[in-house]
Amino acid sequence: MTTRRIVIAAGFAAIVAAPANAQAPISVQEPWARAALQGRTSAAYMTIENTTAALDRLVSATSPVARVVELHTHMMDGAVMRMRPVSAIEVNPGEPAVLRPGGLHIMLIDLARPLRAGETIPLTLRFEKAGEVTVNVAVQAAGASGPGQHGHGTQHRH
Numbered sequence: 001m002t003t004r005r006i007v008i009a010a011g012f013a014a015i016v017a018a019p020a021n022a023q024a025p026i027s028v029q030e031p032w033a034r035a036a037l038q039g040r041t042s043a044a045y046m047t048i049e050n051t052t053a054a055l056d057r058l059v060s061a062t063s064p065v066a067r068v069v070e071l072h073t074h075m076m077d078g079a080v081m082r083m084r085p086v087s088a089i090e091v092n093p094g095e096p097a098v099l100r101p102g103g104l105h106i107m108l109i110d111l112a113r114p115l116r117a118g119e120t121i122p123l124t125l126r127f128e129k130a131g132e133v134t135v136n137v138a139v140q141a142a143g144a145s146g147p148g149q150h151g152h153g154t155q156h157r158h
Contacts, residue, residue: 025052025130026091031137032147033108035117042115043072044106044123044137045099045147050091050130057088057128058097063137065121066108073104083107088128101145117141 031046050056061069071086081102089104091097099105106123108115115121120136127133140148 023051024133025050026056026125026127026133027051028125028133028135030147031123031135032140032144033115033121033137034144035139035142036108036111036115040111042066042108042111043101044108045101046135046137048089048091048097048099048125050093050095052129053093054129055093056091056130058091058125059088059128060126061106061123062126063108063121063123065112065115066110067112068107068109069123070107070109071104072107074102091127115139117144 027049029047029049031044033042033044036042044061048058058071061071063069071089072083073086074081075084076082085107086104089097089099097104117139119139121139122134123137124132124134138147140146
């Protein structure tokens with residue numbers, strides 16, 4: 001057997017040995033963003049669950065539709081609510097991280113094209129321990145306050 005065949009066989013054995021009900025370490029529900037014009041910004045929101053027993057952290061994100069993607073939160077600065085970048089978003093086991101308007105969110109900055117309600121856009125989330133998770137983010141109307149009824153985003157592991 002050649003080296004290539006051995007590697008393929010070993011990889012197949014590892015896949016077969018994995019339990020059929022193995023759960024991904026990170027689960028993302030209802031990822032959504034607001035529609036936006038080209039050259040503008042938008043934000044992505046979702047609920048992230050950590051199915052492991054150890055703390056994990058969302059450390060960055062990327063998307064082909066935005067030149068810059070940042071993790072943000074809203075904070076009170078005196079009597080004014082302001083957005084601030086954060087270095088990471090903690091995702092504790094059994095305690096979902098909820099990204100929503102007015103709180104934690106993912107900024108999509110300097111859009112490469114308009115985001116139109118009804119479409120989906122890819123967003124790759126990078127976690128400290130779980131690695132990359134790509135989600136399909138459902139774009140809602142510009143003034144939306146939630147994920148809406150038409151199309152829930154989906155996720156897949158890399």
